Amino acid sequence: MLPNNEETRHVLIGQSPRTRQVIRMIEKLGKCRWPALLLGETGTGKEVVARSINNVNPQGPFVTIDCSSMVGPLMESELFGHVKGAFTGAAMTKVGLIEAANGGTAFFDEIGELPLDLQAKLLRVLQEKEFRPVGSLTSRRSDFRIIAATNRDLAKEVEKGTFRRDLYFRLNVINIRLAPLRERKEDIPALINHFLSRVGGTYSLTAEAFEILLSYDWPGNIRELENCIQHMAAINSGPLLHVADLPSNLQNHLIEKKSHYLMAASGAGSSVASIGDANRPSDGPASIPTVVPLAELERRAILNAVDYTRGDRAVAAHLLGIGRTTLYRKLKEYDIAS
Helix, strand or coil: CCCCCHHHHHCCCCCCHHHHHHHHHHHHHHCCCCCEEEECCCCCCHHHHHHHHHHHCCCCCEEEEECCCCCHHHHHHHHHCECCCCCCCCCCCECCHHHHCCCCEEEEECHHHCCHHHHHHHHHHHHHCEECCECCCCCEECCCEEEEEECCCHHHHHHHCCCCHHHHHHHCCEEEECCCHHHCHHHHHHHHHHHHHHCCCCCEECHHHHHHHHHCCCCCHHHHHHHHHHHHHHHCCCCEECHHHCCHHHHHHHHHHHHHHHHHHHHHHHHHHHHHHHHCCCCCCCCCCCCCCHHHHHHHHHHHHHHHCCCCHHHHHHHHCCCHHHHHHHHHHCCCCC
16 A cells, blocks of 8 residues: 555546556656646546656645635735735735736646636736736746646537637647546556555455445546545444445446346346246146246346446446356356357
8 A cells, every 4th residue: 555645635536548648748748847738527637647647757846826716805915915005895905816926837727717818818828928017007027847648628618718729729738638537447446445545454355345346437537436425434433444434426327237237137027037937838738938048148138247347347246246256266167159
């Protein structure tokens, strides 16, 4: 497990092909000062990537600017600062985030939320390296490297007129698209170990709980997985974390999985019965049922489970109520490819 310290908070975890590609891009971008645009769903680790880029060759401060949290008329003051008396309540001069990033890196998180008027002012800062605080008659300079992130499709926002085309091209010099967790499930075990180490103690998951985490699609991505591990550790003193410790969304997922499998199995059973009825001789006794050998029923159940889980052997074994080793042996025994 990874050590539980601040350094591990901003390390990209995983060895899937997509994650390794992002890590290679981080190394390249960290050695230059080009603008970078990080694209991906909420919770995919865009800020971790931004900090990782900065940490390759740190120069000056790293300032996070959360565009989604800045609302209303004070947004401009947050970005560019203001002078004393600029507006009601401005009792003293305030340094804005743009000036605080001078000489370092400004990370604009969810930049798609930035209003058009502030987009224009940000573009001027990027082009001219200067800005004017609210209420000031003089300009100030700020030279920084910009890394922007968004969960929106900025190209579509440009076409809709909600994002400036010139700013989009200014930001989109190099972009990194972060895959959602459901598309790189190979990273889940390493992430689980990472988050278990972060909560402290000597926690570990039961095999059943681990397999459920692997089968879930994680719509909230890495952030949701981290919250799940924290929830389990909070309600169980350990050392083993069980299925019963899973948060409600995972419990609902488990119920849904079992329900779907039972329905699929029920449908398969009806089909087998129908086939048997169709094959029964018309002049034979109606009271004699068609008997399907147990081995054939087992083979069909395994086929249904593997097909339903799209080849996910861990989940298939869980649905069948057998261990993965047993499933592997049965697949080989029945010559089933998955």
